[in-house]
Amino acid sequence: MPTPTKGARLGGSPAHERMLLANLATALFTHGRIKTTEAKARKLRPLAERLISKAKRGDLHNRREVLKVIRDKDVLHKLFAEIGPFFADRNGGYTRIVKTMPRKGDNAQMAVIELVADKLVTTEAEAARGTKFAKDEAAVAAPAVEATEEAPAAEATAETEAAAEVEATDEAKAEKAE
């Protein structure tokens, strides 16, 4: 069971914090990168990553669960159609927080929170190396069956060709005999 959050909420009340974080999450998924105070970014990160995990599962139940937070249907579609599949190979850590210079007006600590745009190093290396995995072999196995079916046919044609050659040699012998 997750530990309850202690202390004051962002914006004053729990409801205000929920709405504030929902709006921040919507902005993050719309723009891919937002600048906010560090405290808000740190609160937003677990929420946003939970939403992306749900988007990766991608079924109707999870879509409705996410819709409780992200009320904009355009952003919801983008999350499930683009952002979720993009993070298919990454297990958590979908966002990155980088601290920036404090705000001018009140000297508040500011940060940039962004969706991690680059692929995993291992994924890139495996793509470059052309590594084949057992989980991909299963997909290849189905075409392999078709290949084996083609093979006897090829042998059959080879046999007919061989027979033709034999006939040809017989004819040649006959010519020589004449």
Add this chain to the structure above:
Amino acid sequence: MAVPKRKMSRSNTRTRRAQWKAVAPSLVACSNRACRKPRLSHVACPSCGQYDGRQVVQPA
């Protein structure tokens, strides 16, 4: 209502205020070789906008 019983002496006031000190921020040189300007550590560089070799913000 609670009120002060005695006047705060000039000495006591000044002794208290002598403890208000500003601390210089600890700066490090930017890791971007084209920049090398001093910046706060663990914070994106305000002059070139990079952090850890990645462009994070547009410099002002």
